[in-house]
Every structure is written in C-alpha cells, then in structure tokens.
Amino acid sequence: MRTIQNVRAGWLIGALGACMLTAGLARADVTTERPGSILIFPKVVNAGTRDTVIQITNTGNNLEELHCFYTTSNSDSRSPLCRTIDFFLTLTKQQPTHWDAGVGRTFDSDSGGGIDPGIIPPVGAGFAGALVCVEVGDDDVPIAMNKLKGEATLENTTNGDVSKYSGITIQGATAAGANTGGSDLELDNAEYNACPTASVFNFVIEGSPDPAIEGSGNAGLCTGGTNVGEGCNPATELTDCPGTGGGVCTSGLSSVQNVLTLLPCNLDFRDGLAAAFKLSYVITYEDEVQFSFSDSVPFACVATVDLASIPNTGVTTHGPFASIRITAASGGPVIGVGETFHIDSTGASASSANNLHTIGLCSNTVAPARSCTSDADCAGISGGSTCTLTDAATIKLPQP
Amino acid sequence: MAKGILSALAAGAALLLTVPQRGGAQTFPASDRPAGYVVYAKIVVDTADVFAQGRRQDTLIQLTNLAPDQGGGLDDGTRIVECWYVDATSRCDNSVNQVCRTNADCTTGGHCVPNWTAPNFTIKVTTNQPVGWLASTGLDLTTLDAGSDGRVQGVGPYFIGELKCLEVNGASIVETTTTPRLANDLKGEATIYDVSTGAAGSVDARSYNAIGFQALDGLNTPTTGSDQTLCLGASSGSTACGVAEYASCPSILIVDHFFDGAADPVTAAGDPISTNVTLVPCSENLSGGSGLNTQTPTTAQFLVFNEFEQRFSTSTQVTCFAETQLSHIDTVPGNEASSIFNFAVQGTLTGQTRIRPVLSSDPNTGNGLLAVAEEFHGSHSAAFNVDYFGTNGGKGDFVQFDVSTGGP
Numbered sequence: 001m002r003t004i005q006n007v008r009a010g011w012l013i014g015a016l017g018a019c020m021l022t023a024g025l026a027r028a029d030v031t032t033e034r035p036g037s038i039l040i041f042p043k044v045v046n047a048g049t050r051d052t053v054i055q056i057t058n059t060g061n062n063l064e065e066l067h068c069f070y071t072t073s074n075s076d077s078r079s080p081l082c083r084t085i086d087f088f089l090t091l092t093k094q095q096p097t098h099w100d101a102g103v104g105r106t107f108d109s110d111s112g113g114g115i116d117p118g119i120i121p122p123v124g125a126g127f128a129g130a131l132v133c134v135e136v137g138d139d140d141v142p143i144a145m146n147k148l149k150g151e152a153t154l155e156n157t158t159n160g161d162v163s164k165y166s167g168i169t170i171q172g173a174t175a176a177g178a179n180t181g182g183s184d185l186e187l188d189n190a191e192y193n194a195c196p197t198a199s200v201f202n203f204v205i206e207g208s209p210d211p212a213i214e215g216s217g218n219a220g221l222c223t224g225g226t227n228v229g230e231g232c233n234p235a236t237e238l239t240d241c242p243g244t245g246g247g248v249c250t251s252g253l254s255s256v257q258n259v260l261t262l263l264p265c266n267l268d269f270r271d272g273l274a275a276a277f278k279l280s281y282v283i284t285y286e287d288e289v290q291f292s293f294s295d296s297v298p299f300a301c302v303a304t305v306d307l308a309s310i311p312n313t314g315v316t317t318h319g320p321f322a323s324i325r326i327t328a329a330s331g332g333p334v335i336g337v338g339e340t341f342h343i344d345s346t347g348a349s350a351s352s353a354n355n356l357h358t359i360g361l362c363s364n365t366v367a368p369a370r371s372c373t374s375d376a377d378c379a380g381i382s383g384g385s386t387c388t389l390t391d392a393a394t395i396k397l398p399q400p
Numbered sequence: 401m402a403k404g405i406l407s408a409l410a411a412g413a414a415l416l417l418t419v420p421q422r423g424g425a426q427t428f429p430a431s432d433r434p435a436g437y438v439v440y441a442k443i444v445v446d447t448a449d450v451f452a453q454g455r456r457q458d459t460l461i462q463l464t465n466l467a468p469d470q471g472g473g474l475d476d477g478t479r480i481v482e483c484w485y486v487d488a489t490s491r492c493d494n495s496v497n498q499v500c501r502t503n504a505d506c507t508t509g510g511h512c513v514p515n516w517t518a519p520n521f522t523i524k525v526t527t528n529q530p531v532g533w534l535a536s537t538g539l540d541l542t543t544l545d546a547g548s549d550g551r552v553q554g555v556g557p558y559f560i561g562e563l564k565c566l567e568v569n570g571a572s573i574v575e576t577t578t579t580p581r582l583a584n585d586l587k588g589e590a591t592i593y594d595v596s597t598g599a600a601g602s603v604d605a606r607s608y609n610a611i612g613f614q615a616l617d618g619l620n621t622p623t624t625g626s627d628q629t630l631c632l633g634a635s636s637g638s639t640a641c642g643v644a645e646y647a648s649c650p651s652i653l654i655v656d657h658f659f660d661g662a663a664d665p666v667t668a669a670g671d672p673i674s675t676n677v678t679l680v681p682c683s684e685n686l687s688g689g690s691g692l693n694t695q696t697p698t699t700a701q702f703l704v705f706n707e708f709e710q711r712f713s714t715s716t717q718v719t720c721f722a723e724t725q726l727s728h729i730d731t732v733p734g735n736e737a738s739s740i741f742n743f744a745v746q747g748t749l750t751g752q753t754r755i756r757p758v759l760s761s762d763p764n765t766g767n768g769l770l771a772v773a774e775e776f777h778g779s780h781s782a783a784f785n786v787d788y789f790g791t792n793g794g795k796g797d798f799v800q801f802d803v804s805t806g807g808p
Contacts, residue, residue, distance in 0.1 A: 114707020114748040164782035216456035217595030230599040321532035352607035
C-alpha cells in the first residue's frame with residue numbers, strides 16, 4: 001500500500017513538475033515579437049558609413065537588471081576566438097532606453113536619454129557583430145522574467161538610409177526551480193526555449209533588376225538629350241530625358257543585394273571561444289527549381305553571408321523571386337536577420353531588413369532534409385519521421 | 401524507495417522536456433513562422449503620385465508556400481490560396497472617382513468618405529514555391545511553371561489597405577471548396593517603396609513580415625463543413641466560434657518607437673524622426689456587399705511610457721483600417737508638438753507604447769487589433785513588426801468570407 005502511494009505521489013509530483021515547466025514556457029522556440037529573457041541582436045554595425053541604434057524596453061512592472069555582451073569576430077573572421085565585452089544595465093518598470101552603438105552612453109551625458117540605465121561602452125570603429133542581453137538578478141545570477149524586447153536600427157551616417165529589425169528573444173521557464181541560475185544557459189526547451197532548426201529568407205534574385213524600381217523609379221539612364229547619363233524610367237522618359245535627342249531611357253539597370261547575418265546559439269562568453277559552425281543552404285526559385293550548397297570552411301563567432309557568394313543564388317532565368325533555407329551543417333543551431341539593398345540605376349540605395357522565418361526539418365531524411373511545420377509534413381518517410389522544430393544549445397556566461 | 405521513484409520520475413520529466421521540440425501550432429499570431437492565414441497589414445500603391453508628393457509608391461508582395469512534396473502519391477505540397485485585398489481607399493462623395501485622404505482633397509463641398517471593398521483572387525502555388533508581385537501590376541502565375549495557376553489583379557494606380565491570404569482545400573483554382581485547410585504553409589513579406597525619377601531621383605524601401613495565424617491542429621488535413629468563418633481564438637457564448645481554429649489575437653500590442661520630432665541620434669543632420677502606425681482589425685467581414693462597411697469600431701487605448709518611466713494615455717477608434725502618424729492620434733495636424741507622442745512633450749528620444757483594444761460584451765463580435773509600424777528619418781524609412789502580449793482569453797475574433805460573392 002505504501003508503495004502504491006509512493007508511486008502515485010511520484011507521478012503526481014512528476015506530472016505537476018512537467019506542467020509547471022511547460023506552463024513557464026509559453027513557446028518553445030525563439031520569437032521576434034514577444035518579450036523574453038535573452039534578447040539577441042544578431043547584426044550590430046559600426047563600420048564604414050553605417051552605425052546602429054539599439055532600443056531595449058523593460059515590458060514589466062519590476063526593475064530589470066541586464067547583463068549584456070557585444071561579440072564579434074577577430075580580424076581573421078575564422079579565428080577560434082571572439083572579441084567580447086560586457087556591461088550591465090538597469091531598467092525601471094516599463095522603461096525604454098536607447099543608445100548609439102558607435103557612441104555608447106556615459107553617465108547622464110545623453111540628452112533626451114531619460115533615466116540613466118548605466119554606462120554603455122561604444123563599439124569600436126569597424127565593429128560588425130552581435131549584442132546579447134540576459135536578464136539577471138541583483139546578484140548577477142541569470143533569472144527568467146521574460147520582460148525584454150528590443151529593436152536595432154541600422155543607419156547610413158552619410159545618406160540617412162535606415163533599416164530596422166526586431167531583436168530575437170528567447171523565453172525562459174519562469175516556474176520555481178526551472179531556472180538553475182547557473183552561468184550555463186541551457187536552450188533546451190526546459191530552462192530556456194531552444195533555437196530553430198532552420199530559417200527561411202525570401203529575396204529578389206541577385207542579378208535581377210529590382211521590380212519596384214523598374215516599375216516606377218530610376219530603372220535606367222537617359223541616352224540622349226540634356227540629361228544624358230541621368231536616371232530615368234521608360235514610362236516617364238519624355239520628362240526624365242528632355243531635349244533634342246532625348247526621350248530615350250534604358251531600363252534594367254536597377255539591382256538588389258541581399259545579406260544574411262547569422263549568429264550561432266552556442267555562445268561562450270566565459271572563455272571567448274568561437275563556436276565554429278558551417279551552414280547549409282537550399283535555394284528555391286519561383287519555377288520550383290532547387291539548388292543546395294554547404295560551406296566547406298566553418299564560420300566563427302558570427303557569419304555575414306552575401307547571397308551573391310552562394311552558388312546558384314543569381315540564376316535570373318528562374319524568375320526574380322526565390323527563397324533560401326538556412327540550416328546549421330555543424331556547430332549547432334543559428335539565428336539571424338536578412339537585409340536587402342535596393343539600388344537604382346544611378347547607384348542610389350535603400351535598405352530594408354526582415355527577421356527570418358523559422359521552420360522545422362523532418363528527421364530521417366537525407367540532405368537536404370525535408371522542411372516541415374508539423375509531423376504531418378513528414379509522412380511517407382521510410383522508417384518514420386517527425387518534425388523537429390528546435391535544437392538545443394548553450395550560452396555560457398562568466399561566473400558572477 | 402519513495403525518493404528513488406521521485407528521482408526517476410523527475411529525471412523522466414526532465415528528459416521529456418529536453419528532447420527536441422516537435423511540430424505544434426502557436427496560439428499567438430507570429431510574423432516569423434509559417435501559418436495558414438497571413439495578413440499584410442499595409443499595402444500602398446500610388447504610381448501616379450495622385451497628390452503630387454514628389455514620389456511614386458508601390459508595394460512588393462512576396463508569398464511563399466513552404467509545404468513539402470511528400471512523394472509516393474501523398475501530398476505533393478501544392479496549395480490553393482484564397483486572398484482578399486481590403487481596399488480602404490476613401491473617395492469624395494461629390495466625385496466618386498476622386499480618391500482622397502481628407503476633405504481637402506475633394507472639390508468644394510465634397511467630403512472624403514471611406515468605401516471599403518474586398519476584391520478577392522485565387523492562386524495555386526506549388527511545393528516550396530516563392531512568388532512575388534507588385535501590388536500595382538499583379539501577377540499571372542501561369543507564366544511561372546506548369547503547376548502554378550491563377551492571376552493576381554493589380555490594384556493601382558492608387559490603393560491603400562490590406563492583403564489577407566488563406567490556405568484552402570481543393571485541387572485547382574476553380575475546384576476549390578474554399579474550405580480553410582488546417583495547415584501552416586504560408587509566409588510573406590511586404591516591401592513598400594517610395595521612388596522618384598530623373599536627375600534628382602531617389603529610392604527608399606521599408607519591409608515588414610506578414611502576420612501569420614497558425615491553424616491550431618496543424619494536422620495538414622482537409623476539413624469539411626466549413627461555415628466560411630475563421631475563428632481566431634474562441635469566444636465563450638459565440639454561435640460561430642465556440643472553438644478556436646486559428647491563433648488568437650493579442651490583448652496588447654507593444655511598439656517601441658522614437659518620439660515624433662526626436663533628432664536622429666546617428667546622422668549628422670539629425671533628421672527629425674516620426675513614426676506611423678497602421679492598425680487593422682482582426683475581425684473582418686470579407687463577404688460581398690456591405691460587410692466591411694458595417695464593421696464594428698473598436699476603441700484602442702494607448703499607454704505611453706517615456707525613458708523617465710512616466711506614463712501617459714490616450715485613445716482612438718479603429719474600424720476597417722487606420723494609418724496615422726503617432727502624433728496625430730491625440731492632436732490634429734499642425735499641433736504635433738502638443739502630442740504625448742512628441743519629443744517636445746516627452747523630453748526623451750524613445751518610448752514604449754502599449755496598445756490595448758477595448759473588448760465589447762458581445763460574444764459574436766471580435767475586437768482584436770493588429771499593427772505594423774513605419775519609422776521615418778527625413779526622407780528615409782524603415783518598417784517593423786510590433787510585439788504582442790497576452791491574448792483576449794474567452795474573446796476571440798471572426799473572419800467571415802464568401803468567395804462566391806466576395807470577388808469582382
């Protein structure tokens with residue numbers, strides 16, 4: 001009798017514990033539109049003519065302490081070490097704050113900055129890396145409150161061009177005891193949500209003209225008249241290219257450039273060790289033609305991937321639209337952001353950024369694995385298959 | 401003994417929770433994962449520069465079907481997609497062909513009045529296929545490959561509104577039953593362009609992700625007996641939506657933004673920044689006739705926090721589509737400096753605004769809201785999706801449609 005009671009009690013406690021942990025995890029992967037306990041900006045730039053404005057908000061009604069890390073590759077982008085600096089922030093209830101990554105914040109020096117969240121170091125010139133912020137307690141020990149959100153605005157300091165994306169958040173389990181408070185943050189769907197198995201980015205094929213610029217913008221150049229060599233559109237060539245011999249405008253001279261920035265979820269801020277990772281890509285064109293490609297040399301710290309560098313991303317005969325699926329071939333899961341530069345015939349450029357969509361992969365499939373959003377997508381695979389939406393990873397923090 | 405059992409069970413529970421996460425639908429809308437119903441909250445076309453603003457405007461729409469080909473005679477991943485443009489373009493009551501933004505755009509005595517319509521189209525997209533089109537010109541999908549079908553009509557030369565797309569059952573665009581397919585295969589993006597031509601020409605672009613509502617069972621199997629009402633969450637006491645079919649709308653939208661008039665902290669010129677927010681209802685009657693024009697207004701309450709932790713509030717109403725500069729929510733144009741969304745009032749560069757729809761007591765009326773934001777730095781801009789917090793509990797939203805009578 002006593003044994004049965006023990007078993008019942010054990011089941012009850014086990015089930016209760018499981019329910020508590022599950023309840024604490026509202027979603028079991030990363031998100032770009034709900035507050036979380038780990039906030040990640042995969043792309044922060046202070047290089048050339050670009051700088052980044054960071055916005056972070058405490059969406060809760062309690063004080064929030066943040067431990068933040070800038071991380072970037074060494075000058076050799078495939079070095080085994082990353083360069084990392086850290087700092088702490090304090091946000092009062094519901095407080096938003098901001099800073100210019102290239103300038104940082106000094107105490108009470110920022111006009112229009114509100115309550116000072118703390119000193120924030122500037123990233124040096126030439127910085128291209130990531131920012132990761134983690135909720136911690138007064139004792140700097142990680143806790144999960146799921147109250148952080150943020151945005152990054154990438155700006156061209158010369159012409160004022162801007163693009164913006166939402167910080168990626170990872171929610172933690174808020175149930176008592178679910179977060180160990182250890183300095184290894186386990187992204188395993190138990191302590192914190194895990195990372196996506198795969199991400200997808202839609203793009204206009206490199207080498208294709210930009211459809212909207214071709215439609216209404218400077219798609220070409222005047223070949224005659226008083227504005228010879230100036231920008232024009234065939235639909236308005238009589239006004240764009242006036243004068244004797246004018247009225248003729250070429251087209252097809254606009255272009256696009258797509259850049260993906262990917263950050264491994266396995267991050268080691270304790271020892272500064274780079275997480276070497278390789279990526280695999282599957283490109284699908286609008287006529288259904290597919291190509292796949294994998295990196296032969298691993299990235300370290302953070303990967304900046306110009307789609308033009310990936311074979312078969314510029315096959316214009318397959319149509320102007322395509323999508324690319326990114327998965328980690330080694331080194332654990334990655335998260336990222338995509339940015340597109342829209343360039344007209346005169347070289348004027350505008351950027352736009354998008355958060356990547358996340359999907360799963362069917363187990364038991366040979367590369368390239370089948371994409372999925374549910375187990376039903378994995379039907380018919382020999383030996384049975386399920387849809388794996390997330391993979392585990394670890395973020396290592398310095399000891400408090 | 402008991403300790404051993406407890407340890408074993410605890411370990412088992414921990415193991416259970418640490419295995420990779422498998423398929424499961426999300427109960428919140430999400431702009432970063434595929435869904436069965438996607439909403440592009442703002443589509444604009446002005447290729448003729450109707451109001452002489454010195455630029456032409458168009459929107460590049462991208463839609464991807466991520467359904468895999470399962471092979472072996474199983475699901476080949478082809479999907480039928482039913483879409484609706486929600487045309488929120490206003491027109492002058494004394495000149496029906498004259499589009500307008502305010503009464504000032506109409507000839508003397510005319511009033512600018514909304515006249516919402518929802519033209520629809522059906523397309524067939526093949527497995528993993530990404531398609532794209534300019535809102536102004538549309539797309540003939542038969543030109544893409546043998547498996548694609550359907551035609552997207554252009555909505556130019558002037559248009560402002562939304563685009564909503566839904567996975568439905570069927571083998572072709574003419575054989576579709578228009579029954580919602582409980583699957584989550586669609587993702588989308590919209591890029592809004594402001595361009596001009598000539599020697600002083602310019603280009604600006606801003607992009608956001610379509611907002612997706614995942615079908616809740618995610619079984620990727622056909623359903624039958626559709627009442628052509630999508631239930632975004634469940635409503636207690638509702639006749640149509642007692643059970644949720646798709647993710648619920650959020651109870652609070654959170655927008656981080658610069659206060660209007662704040663100087664750009666990065667550029668040397670310090671261009672003033674302003675933010676526009678587009679609010680659209682989750683519940684919508686996309687049926688033909690007067691469906692959209694009888695939409696129930698929802699009050700949206702705004703809580704605004706500056707970087708001093710101070711809180712302010714205001715409210716407005718949203719019926720079918722509301723696009724506004726933040727400062728114009730509580731002031732009229734020309735009085736922006738008096739707005740609680742303005743840097744001149746708040747004194748800090750950035751703020752957090754929480755937007756909460758006020759719920760009615762009618763179980764058959766939804767009040768959820770969705771939003772996208774656009775940030776303008778002088779003549780340059782960026783767009784972004786907003787954050788969500790909570791759902792409206794026992795108050796769901798309803799999307800009604802009737803393909804047989806809804807189209808042109």
